[in-house]
Amino acid sequence: MQIQDLPYPDPGTPDARSGPRFLLWLFRNQLGGQLKSLAWGLLHFLAVSGLPFCVGFAVQAVVDRSGARLAAAGGLIALCGVCLALGDTMLHRTAVTNWITAAARVQQLLARRTAHLGSALTRRVAAGEVVAVSTGDVEKIGWFVEAWSRFAAAALTVVIVCVGLLVYEPALGVVVAVGVPVLALAVLPLLPRATRRADVQREKAGRATELASDTVAGLRVLRGIGGEELFLDRYRRASQEVRRAAVHNARMWSLIAALQVLLPGLLLIGVVWRGVQLAREGRITVGELVSVYSTVMILTYPLRHFEEIAMAYSFSRPSAKRAARVLSLERATDSAGSLEAALPKGDLYDPATGLLAPAGRLTAVVCGDPDAAGVLAERLGGHPCGDGGERPSVLLGGVPLDELPLESARTAVLVQDKDPVLLSGSLRDLLDVPASGNVPAGEALAAAQCGDVLEALAQGSLDAGAPxxxxxxxxxxxxSGGQRQRLALARSLVTDPEVLVLDEPTSAVDAHTEARIADGVRSLRAGRTTVVFTSSPLLLDRADRVVLVHDGEVAAVGLHRDLVRGEPRYRAVVTRETDEEAAGDLLRGGLLKHVDALEEIEETA
Structure with a gap:
């Protein structure tokens, strides 16, 4: 896979049982790129490590006054230089390719899982954590996947060089062969503590990102209530915690880096001291001493990759753990999805509340609690909404939505919540959604009363050739909030699902516009099932059926005008009556019923 071939046609099914398993799965899926990087890495590191032997050979040729050997040494140095340049260039190319393709694969997997879970994702994972995983974490995961092949090449090079030194000069080769493993393993006791500090830093950074994301999303509301400074202080404290954790973490890594400089230096001193003794005794030549000394000095370069792979794993492990957590999430109904038949049609019925929305009718639902209305709206779309699947599934035409494949359930029932999201791009892109094709974009925009929205967008986009x-x-x-609501409503109308569930679709528009939207939606959705959660009398008056849900159950069903006159609880929600007024209505209603009963008894007597 090359970078120009991205995105993957199919990123695969990840092993999300744990962070290390996920990293291993990524490595296996890029085995070809890893082998290429390993091969070029070996060429690069061996060329670097071969230079000291060539230099030592050249020095000994000068000492021995041998022009032929000096020329041969020059040729070998030139060959090592060519191999070094070629290996370094191709290693960098393949390493960056592995990094980018690994990160892109993770981003594709996250995007696919996000689309699969929909609104259920942010109810189970904080939005800030999702942002952190899809931005910073994918880079760290890609870094580890890419660094592994370079580390493997460096480790093989160290082994080859140590074996070569044992053959070339056993007396000094033993010192190097014993000392190099000590250098490589010396930092291992520090890695658990460094990993814990990296985890703490990543956790605090994730919290700060989540806080920033929530603050930006609610900035307009914060300005309205004067809460900007409060949230600014919270973010300032969170960012300072991240800074302190980063400094605490950096101290440990600086200690590891210092050991990676100190220990090779001590080994180098030991090699020089022992080499000088052997040279005085005449057991080795000057050229051999130079070769061994230069090789030990050069070995610090591949040894650096031992530190890098430890750092990459420490940073990528918590990132992979978070990514695996998101990728392991499933809809509660995935295991039960089994039906592959055509989309069901008919009445929409919720056994938990007793709510019935007849097919082809406009049903308005009134809830005194806005949060309860949002939960019920999600239930009607087939989302468990945190009930763990314990409550019975919503039925569409007698078929449980939980038994439908996810794609079929979403095609059959579309839920637009009270705070819909508009993605950036052209208006044409916004309305380019999976749809039946029976509702043109123009008709949907007209029904949602988006005329002024088109004018506002056209004024803000002077280079647009068409609205x-x-x-x-x-x-x-x-x-504005009302303009966003109307664009989102138009997008939902274009989709033209079998059942459309709208949660407070006109809460941010004025009464005149709301009345026209009510007429437009009723006309455009004629013959289709539509459920509107609202307390607006303008929408309720145009509904074919109005349902009052109180304390999680259907309390009354009828037309808006009849319910206003005969149901005090309904009237309290729709007309915003106070508790005292509602209690008075209930008392008067009870007295009237009592009087009617007495009159009926008297007539019977």
Whole structure:
């Protein structure tokens, strides 16, 4: 796989049982790239390590006044230089390719899992953690996958050089062969502590990222209530905790780096001291001493990769653990999904609350608790909403949504929550969603009363040749809340699902616009099942059926005007009555029923 071939047609099914297993799975899926990097790494490191032998050979040729051997040494040095340049260039090329492709594979897996889970993802994993995994963590995972082949090449080079020194000059080769493993393993006792410090830093950084993400998402609300300074102070404290953790972590890695400099220096001193003794005794030549000395000095280069792989693993392990946690998440209904038949049609029924939305009708649902309304709306879309799957599944045409494949369930029932997200891009891209094709974009925009929204987008995009080419900023931040709501509603209408569930779709628009939207939605969705969670009298008055849900159960069903007159709890929610007024209505209703009963008894007597 080359970088130009990305993205992968199929990134595969990851082993998400743990962080190390996930890293191993990534390594196996890039085995070809790892072998290429290993081969070029061996060429590079062996060429670097071969230079000292060539230099020692050249020095001895000068001592012996041998022009032929000096020329041969020059040729060998030139050959090592060519191999070094070629190996270094190709090693860098293959290493970067491995890094980028590994990171891209992880990002594809995360994007696929995010699309699979939908709104259930942020209910089980904090949004800031998802952002941290998909940005910083993928880079660290890619770093470890890429660094492994270079480490393997460096380790093989060290073994080959030590064996070569034992053959070339056994007296000094023994010192090097004993000392190099000590250098490589000396930092191992420090790695667990360094790993723990890296974990703490990563955890605090994730919390700070989550706080920043939540603050940016709610910036407009924070400005409205004057809470900017409060959240700024919170983020300042969180960022200082990250800084302190980073310094604490850096101290440990600086100690490891210092040992990687100190210990090779001590080995070098030992080799020189022993080599001088052997040279005085005439047991080795000057050229051999120079070769061994230069080789030990050069070995510090591949030994650096032992420190790098330890650092890469320490940083990537918690990142891989978080990525594996996200990738292991499943919908509660995935294991039960089995039906492959055509999409069911018919009434939408929730056995848990008794809510019934007849097929082809516009049903309005009134809940006194907005949070309960949001949970019920998600349930109607087939999401368990934290109930662990203990409550019975919603039925569509008598078929449980939990038994439908995920794609079928989402095609059959579309839920638009009260805070829909608009992605950046052109308006044409925004409305380019999976749809039946029966609802043109123009009709959907007209039904959602988006005329002024198109004008605002056109004014903000002077280079747009047509209104549909106008640009929508990230999350629609340049638009008002009502304009964002109407664009999201138009997008849902274009989709034209069998069942459309809308949660407070007009809470941010004025009454006149709301009335026109109600008429537009009713007309455009004629013959389709539509469920609207709202307390707006304008929407309720145009519904074919109004359902009052109280304390998690259906309390009343009827038309808006009848419920306003005869159901005090409904009237309290819709007309915003106080508790005292609602209690008075209940008391008057009870007295009237009591009087009617007495009159009925008297007539019977």
């Amino acid at each position: 549909m080419d106008a640009r929508v900023t990230e999350r629609g931040r340049s638009l």
